Amino acid sequence: MSILGTRVVRTEDPRLLTAGGTYVDDVKAPELQGAARVTFVRSPIAHALITGIDASAALAAPGVIAVLTVADLTDLPAPPPPPEEGADDAGAGAEGAPLPLGGHWSEPLFAVDRVRYVGEVVAMVLTDDRYQGEDAAELVSVDYEPLPAVVGFDAALADETLLFPPAGSNVAVTSGIPADDAAFADCEVVVEHTLVNQRLAPVPLEGRAAAAAWKDGRLTVWVSTQNAQLGRFILAGLLGLDPAAIRVIAPDVGGGFGAKIALDRDALLVAWAAKHTGRPVRWAETRSENLVGMTHGRAQRHIVKIGGNRDGRILAYRLDIVQDTGAYPRMGGFLPFLTGLMAAGPYDIAHVSTGRQVVVTNTTPISAYRGAGRPEATAAIERAVDLFAAEIGMDPSEVRRINLVPPDKFPFSSPCGPVYDTGEYVAALDKVLAGAGYSELRAEQARRRERGDLVQLGIGLSSYVEITAADANGGETAQLIVHPDGTATVYTGSSAHGQGHHTAWAMLVENELGIDMAKVTVVHGDTDLIPMGVGTYASRSLQLGGIAVHKAAVEVKEQARRVAAEMLEASEADLELDTERGAWQVRGDPASSRTWGEVAGHAGDAGLTASVNYTEGQPTFPFGSHVAVAEVDTETGKARLVRHVTVDDAGTVLNPVLAEGQRHGGIAQGVAQALLEEMIYDADGNPVTGTLVDYAIVTAAELPSFELLTSETPATINPLGFKGIGEAGTIGATPATQNAVIDAVSHLGVRHIDMPLTPARVWAAISEAREGR
Amino acid sequence: MKVTVTVNGSEVAADMPDRTLLVHFVRDVAGLTGTNVGCDTSSCGACTVLLDGRSVKSCTVLAAQADGREVVTVEGLADGAGEMHPVQAAFRAEHALQCGFCTPGMVMASVSLLAENPAPTEDEVRSALEGNLCRCTGYHNIVRAVLAAAADRQAASGS
Numbered sequence: 054m055s056i057l058g059t060r061v062v063r064t065e066d067p068r069l070l071t072a073g074g075t076y077v078d079d080v081k082a083p084e085l086q087g088a089a090r091v092t093f094v095r096s097p098i099a100h101a102l103i104t105g106i107d108a109s110a111a112l113a114a115p116g117v118i119a120v121l122t123v124a125d126l127t128d129l130p131a132p133p134p135p136p137e138e139g140a141d142d143a144g145a146g147a148e149g150a151p152l153p154l155g156g157h158w159s160e161p162l163f164a165v166d167r168v169r170y171v172g173e174v175v176a177m178v179l180t181d182d183r184y185q186g187e188d189a190a191e192l193v194s195v196d197y198e199p200l201p202a203v204v205g206f207d208a209a210l211a212d213e214t215l216l217f218p219p220a221g222s223n224v225a226v227t228s229g230i231p232a233d234d235a236a237f238a239d240c241e242v243v244v245e246h247t248l249v250n251q252r253l254a255p256v257p258l259e260g261r262a263a264a265a266a267w268k269d270g271r272l273t274v275w276v277s278t279q280n281a282q283l284g285r286f287i288l289a290g291l292l293g294l295d296p297a298a299i300r301v302i303a304p305d306v307g308g309g310f311g312a313k314i315a316l317d318r319d320a321l322l323v324a325w326a327a328k329h330t331g332r333p334v335r336w337a338e339t340r341s342e343n344l345v346g347m348t349h350g351r352a353q354r355h356i357v358k359i360g361g362n363r364d365g366r367i368l369a370y371r372l373d374i375v376q377d378t379g380a381y382p383r384m385g386g387f388l389p390f391l392t393g394l395m396a397a398g399p400y401d402i403a404h405v406s407t408g409r410q411v412v413v414t415n416t417t418p419i420s421a422y423r424g425a426g427r428p429e430a431t432a433a434i435e436r437a438v439d440l441f442a443a444e445i446g447m448d449p450s451e452v453r454r455i456n457l458v459p460p461d462k463f464p465f466s467s468p469c470g471p472v473y474d475t476g477e478y479v480a481a482l483d484k485v486l487a488g489a490g491y492s493e494l495r496a497e498q499a500r501r502r503e504r505g506d507l508v509q510l511g512i513g514l515s516s517y518v519e520i521t522a523a524d525a526n527g528g529e530t531a532q533l534i535v536h537p538d539g540t541a542t543v544y545t546g547s548s549a550h551g552q553g554h555h556t557a558w559a560m561l562v563e564n565e566l567g568i569d570m571a572k573v574t575v576v577h578g579d580t581d582l583i584p585m586g587v588g589t590y591a592s593r594s595l596q597l598g599g600i601a602v603h604k605a606a607v608e609v610k611e612q613a614r615r616v617a618a619e620m621l622e623a624s625e626a627d628l629e630l631d632t633e634r635g636a637w638q639v640r641g642d643p644a645s646s647r648t649w650g651e652v653a654g655h656a657g658d659a660g661l662t663a664s665v666n667y668t669e670g671q672p673t674f675p676f677g678s679h680v681a682v683a684e685v686d687t688e689t690g691k692a693r694l695v696r697h698v699t700v701d702d703a704g705t706v707l708n709p710v711l712a713e714g715q716r717h718g719g720i721a722q723g724v725a726q727a728l729l730e731e732m733i734y735d736a737d738g739n740p741v742t743g744t745l746v747d748y749a750i751v752t753a754a755e756l757p758s759f760e761l762l763t764s765e766t767p768a769t770i771n772p773l774g775f776k777g778i779g780e781a782g783t784i785g786a787t788p789a790t791q792n793a794v795i796d797a798v799s800h801l802g803v804r805h806i807d808m809p810l811t812p813a814r815v816w817a818a819i820s821e822a823r824e825g826r
Numbered sequence: 827m828k829v830t831v832t833v834n835g836s837e838v839a840a841d842m843p844d845r846t847l848l849v850h851f852v853r854d855v856a857g858l859t860g861t862n863v864g865c866d867t868s869s870c871g872a873c874t875v876l877l878d879g880r881s882v883k884s885c886t887v888l889a890a891q892a893d894g895r896e897v898v899t900v901e902g903l904a905d906g907a908g909e910m911h912p913v914q915a916a917f918r919a920e921h922a923l924q925c926g927f928c929t930p931g932m933v934m935a936s937v938s939l940l941a942e943n944p945a946p947t948e949d950e951v952r953s954a955l956e957g958n959l960c961r962c963t964g965y966h967n968i969v970r971a972v973l974a975a976a977a978d979r980q981a982a983s984g985s
Contacts, residue, residue: 066918069926071904073860076927079853183850257866258872258927258961274875306959307862307927340865551925607876710921719926721964745869745959752963754956758948782964805898 055769057564057773059211059696061711063556064570067550074305077262078337082268084273089118089154091323091336092186094193096168096174097345099204099415099738101197102214103166103175111178111192116185119330120193121322121540122176123163128329130293132135157220158413162318162325168197168414169216169380172345175516177322179334188779202415202738202760206354206375209412216380225382226411229393229816236369236404244440249807250429251734252377254353254742255422257550259307260343263320264335265327273300275322276316278578278766279309280588284316285580288324296584306550310722311421312347313550314384314590317491318348328333344743349616349732350422352377353389353429357437363445365455369661370403372396372433376411378419385419386411391426391523397467398434399478399518399676400456405468421590423722424519424780428787431517432564435788436805439514443799446757451515453482453678457760471651474673475519477766481700482516482678489698502800507688511797515602515789520672521592521703521777525770528668529593531601533562535661539650540572543605544587547598548578552779553595553711560708565606567632568649585666592675592777595707600771601667608663613637616656617647649707673768676700679789681724681810685797692794695757696722701763701781705774712778713761716775719782720759725751726783727790731809749809798822829893833858834902844890848882849873851889852899860930864959871958874931874938875899883931883936883957900927900930903937913937913975922971924962932958936972945976 059668068074108120157689164175176193208214209223216223237243260774263276272294278284282302289296306313316324323336338346354375361367374392379384393407438456442449455532457478458465465473491512498510530546543558554577577581587597612632617637618625629640636646653661682696697720706712727750743747767774787808793805794810802822806814829846830839832887840855852861852875863885864872873884876898884897903911910918913936923929926976933953939946946954951972952965960968 062921065926066923067910069923069929070914070917070933071908071910073862073930074858074926076862078863079859080928102853213963254960256959258870258925258959259862262862277833310961337863340867340870553924582835654953714921714924714967717964717966717970718962719964721966744867745865746867748847750869750959752956752959753952753969756952756965758969759966769953 055564056560058706061556061560062710063553064559065553065555074197076259076305076307077264077277078335078541078557080264080275080304084268085264085333085335088333089179089181090183090186091326091334092180092190092197093174093342094178094190095317095342096164096171096173098168098176098199099171099202100200101168102200103164103168103194103195106176107194107498108176110194111189114189114192116181117189118332120176120177120178120179121326122578123165123600125159126162126164129291129600135470140651157217158225158382160318162322163434170582171738172417173380173543174319174322179326179330200619201644204414204416204734204736206377206412208580209377216415218745221414221509224410225378225413226386228404229408232371233406237358237360240368241362242444243358243360245358246805247354248355248357248436249350250355250432251808253314253350253422253726253730254344254732255310255347255350257308257310257312260338261317261319261339261347262322263336265324266333267328267331271298271300272324273302274319274330274429277306277313278303278316279313279550279590280315280586281578281580282546282584282586283588287316288321291321291326291366292328294496301580303548309426309550310423311350311590314421338652341744342730344748345417345740348383348420348475349379349417350419351429352419353392355433355706357433359437359441359480362443364595365445365447365452367400367402367441367456370397370402370434370437371406372458373408376409376412377416379416380413381418382411383418385422388419388426392430394469394471395427395430395520396434397469398431399458399516401458401462402456402468402645407469411415414732416704423719424783426512427780428723428784431515431784432788435515435792439792440680440804443804449514450482452484453514454479456729457482457516467491471520472671474768474770475766476518476674476676477702478516481702481764483678484762484764485678485698485700488760489696491680494682494704496549496560508684508686509797511683511685511793511795512792513683513783513789513791513796514678516678516790517785518674518676519781519784522596522669522672523591523599525669525672528666529587529597529601530583530666531598532604532664533605533662535568535609535649535653537650537654539648540574541568543573543575544583545575545577545598545602546588547584547594548589548799550589552589552594552715557595557599557711561599561602562606565603566610566649567630567635569635583725592779595770596673596768596777597667597669599707599775600773601665603773604667605663605665608665609661609817612661613652617652620647620652620655621645634753669770671770673704673770674778675701675703675778675781677785679785680792683790683793683797685794685815687798687819690812692728692810692815694728696760696792697724697786698760698762699785700762700764701778701785702766703778703781704768704776705765707775715778716782717759720786721751721756723783723786724756724790727808727810729809827888827890831889831892832896834898841960842889846889847885848887848889848892848934851882852884852897858899859902862927862930864927869959871935872928872931874958876932876934876938879941881935900933903933911937912978916971916975916978920967920971922963922967928958928960932960932968939972940976945980948973
């Protein structure tokens, strides 16, 4: 029986459970013997000119080895020159412009003469131990001349204070197409609303960390990253080194969620400092540092406009996006492009268009956070659909059923560009409604409304389609070797940080070759062993990295067939692989069998090995529907999620244990956005939620157990039918939860409440609605 | 000052600055890096260890306060034969960990919970683990693992 689709517990876990993982700060490599501790001096002010830095007191403090600032960056190759005044800004305004934008918008390693957000790196202190570093960093005296801070969408768009005066505006990118009111002219009903998709902090439990050693002209960097190979590429360019002179190692990584793609400037500085000073260095940020220094996610404002007829048919949808990208347009400049790509959601709507602006503000830069642009698209249209349903007085499940792309329309060309590959959207909706007991929930809601209960019930829906492996053409690498002792090694360009790749890839080898997965070692995240690789993000690993492993196994199998045929003096066509026993034999003659070890041993110097760089011509489009059930105390405004039921279809499932784990984690983060989390700044750009006491990361006590229903509609683009599952939970759960809470109080006259749906906001919405009557 | 702590059954002694936190004593002096630091406000629980049998957040305890006392970390839970503690085994069986960073603290907090309340309800587990943050699992499988470990122990003691 094939191991595919079976419940397999992880091979990674015994080590993680009994000894703990080896994260960057745990690495005890000999090269790091006597490593200095790095402590960053960060700006406490959102926007200011730097008029002086005095490190003398810090340099005199115990244990201080060096204090480094921009003045010490004398040993880097010159960066590309800025564009000529008046020249087109490095492609700004064009779709898919290279990002970060560079030019006027480029981000320095150390602040040069100006800081643009609280947390920006101004200096770094090297000390013998960590406590000395914290003391000494406080002694570095930086003179700031404060400037007005730009905080929030409107302040940015007003262009009264500019973050980058040479750019002439805070708007870094304008794209999309102009709104076309003609599309709405024939609609019986048009609803328009402004929605805020608030700024979130990713909060992987391990913050950012890096360690580096420079020895004999070679740089070794350990870093908490989602892709070591990209990190090496960036470091080589920055330091002017041959990539072969750099080894980047991703040891165990304590979560990433998109915020550990490649290397942040802080990690680049750690690597540079090792080379610059000749002393090994290490850095592991504090959580307070993480909450302002690591990129944030989301931070979009939407104006949705939806139009249709009273029979429930939606005819036109317009989404205007303003992306707050923080102080520097890193990947945040790209996120609204992804949002626009998926703006139409899972619906068959004739006219859909988006307009997009990216603005800079004096806040922490924005980048990918689990979903990266797609949760925003889903949140916008799922709120819009509910607003439309409320306006025409139709059950939101019915409006969805009428407008979902029907199964006979696949592959479906979205008016926003992508071609949705495979889907059973209506079936997914019907399944989740049945699983949740939707009509009984509505009946219970009606009873509570009838009785005027203090605690009201809300039922929220969300149907979604998302794009996974959006950069499918980037591909992924795998090398598979079968050794003469019968074991196998997989070198993967994917970079696990909790997903369970080691288990999954071993299953793929066992499935194809019959080599027991216990004999398969998976290696990732070391550029000396795996020079080429892309990494883990965008729900791409299984469908690219996993398929690369599968293809390598298929190649090795054909090599083995030739070798075994020679050994058994039989024709290749007469040979068969018994995957139950993991042995080659002449068809129907088990006595003739040769083990994998024997075949590998006979293969000669070439051995049994295959290297694959697998690319897919197009992304895949997982889909699903969520039902959230919330209770809202109408006196206090306190909302509580009591049930969450989901159908998440990501094609064929390799290992349900891992797929469910991905869904659980995503759902929790999605619910957290709806109910709890927001990174807040005051008007001067000071973070108000800069510690885990203030930032409301979701806990076990605030969540129910989740109810997961299965659905598998295979992808057709790859041989095993895989799509990505890493972000589906986040994408589906947020709008379902938001819709549930609003639904609980809609009979009181509430139409919309922005996230997070805190008691204060829900209470205020109820109060306003009551006064308005 | 000189501090002597029994860590996982072995005595560890060192001279160190008075302000040294227990978590840094465990990691840097005892060399046991299974215990992690995930925040600086006693919020996340990644550093949870047992101090004289009760769970504490070791980032909020001075090493000096542990002088002469007994600390158990995740490395000290398995028995001498290397057999996983029932809570560790349940975490594996129920896929209650992903990146693994919160796991040592989460396991220690769960061990402590079951010592105090051998048969908790789901709500009691969720409430007891409120001080331990996990960003990967959504807590779903952690809660299942703790309930499974409790049920296994009840079954074993009943037989």
